[in-house]
Amino acid sequence: MSARTDRAVAAAVAAGTDLGLRVDDPRVLYDVFSVIVHLSPAPVVARVPTVLPPSYRIDPHAQTAQQRAELAVTAWLADRGFPVVAPSPLLPREPVRRDGFSMTFWQFVDETPAAEPDIIARMSRVAQLHAALREYRGELGFWVPFGTYIPDGLAQLRHSPELLPPADLERAQREWNVISPVLTSRATFEAAFPGAGVQPIHGDAPYHNMIATPDGELWSDFELVTTGAVESDLAMTGSEAIAAYDAAAVELGLRPTDPRVLAVTEAAGRLGAIAALAMAPELPMLVEGIAPVRDLWRDTAPITRI
Template sequence: MLSTEQLAARTDRAVRAAVAAATDLGLQVDEPRVLYDVFSVIVHLRPAPVVARVPTVVPPSYRRNPQAQTAQQRAELDVTGWLAERGYPVVAPSPLTPREPVRREGFSMTFWQYVEHQRSAEPDMAARMAATARLHAALRDYPGELGFWAPFGTYIPEGLTRLRELPDVLPPADLERAQQEWAVIAPVLTSRDVFAATFPGVGVQPIHGDAPYHNMIGELWSDFELVTIGAVESDLAMTGPDAVAAYDAAAVGLGLRPTDPRVLAVTEAAGRLGIVAALAMAPELPMLIDGVAPMLDLWREAPPITRL
């Protein structure tokens, strides 16, 4: 596990890399300020109205194949830029830098418009669900190419494989259960043809990929790091029946299909496995162990998945 000092040093390296890259791009950066630091260091490059997102905790595949990370970051920049150009409420790529990931000192970073935001009280989930339906309606027309459920097909099996070496993080019995459950649901989430055959009539489309109702700054959608092709149910996993009902009401009003309970169940199962697999990054982000503990307990209490 990285120590507190090592985590702070990593943050400092990420900030220095962002400042150096921004300066090379012609930005004036006098007072960088870290806004957020978990999986990525988010730094406001003051006085420029630009925020750099510098991923610091990434899947092993990105370390082995940096081009895969660059490709996903390009997809995120392209999707958000496309939405912004059409007037949709989204945190947009910065117009002051090229719309392209920048690699510096071992980090691959992207640059975004700075948005002032005051955190409010508990968000209105019904309003967030309606906003998610509007986002899905907008994304249906996105013309670019995206992978099929890229987060599930990469992060979960990689994480479970790595957890074999971390028995102190996840007991072997839990790992065995997670691997068995992934074997059951993986075929429909890693093959578009298998998904279509298993759930005929349930279409797929570009989706946010990571709880869009949660990843909002005010009224603006943000953090499309996992943007992908998939079923809309994946963006609604584990929100609860009231939230799903609010989404369905808004979606039908927009000409979208309502959610399919079977697909929602599968994507929620995948979401829970994603939380388990995330523990593989605990050595680089020790807070994960306590952070996911409540969800891990709920997963253990639920019946194991043995079939679709």
């Protein structure tokens, strides 16, 4: 893992230098699924994904397309004054592939220590984000994380019974077969849930993906930005958080959450965590990190119908 981090940093420095940046003192800010490196003294941060879902290893072009979507959405939000970590204005808003890594470049922001986030308090902010994203007209895939990560991850886990026992894998596959039609086809979703509707969403627990700065909190990590139901951004937050979101959403002219859609997206969220075990050989900490969600899933009644 240390060698992988070193390779990612070297690739980011080389790419930044080739694009005209002066990089004297690269500093790793974060290193889990991606290596986040400040290309100091330039006010630029490179995000270099290093632990990839199977779908991106199979099709690197899919990763590049999703990175383009993230850059486009965050740039659009930033251009409208929305508080996001924006793409760096010093470099082209395009992914750069170097030495086997596909990376993106972002403005450096001063992060300040922050207490554990108050999820309930952040729900009104999530509604504000959804209200802003509703106006986005760029091209986005339909529930990109679910339609690719889950089936490909489950397929790979068939070769790793030490990560997920066969009985668990068979249950996960049965549940995916039940819910996948509405998560992989917009027309099927809209027929099953008339009136619910879909729109651009953050895609990855936005209430956790905020960075505290001296000038306030900024939204970040839109790597899974996609078209989907807003419930997907709220899954597994609990009834109090959902009530807080609904109150804020109605004030903004948005619809309140649909319990049936929430149930489906929560089921998909649990399966997404299970499928992520396919990346554990590259990131062993995932086994322990996913254990609480796996145990919750095992204690939840199997999904047999929508």
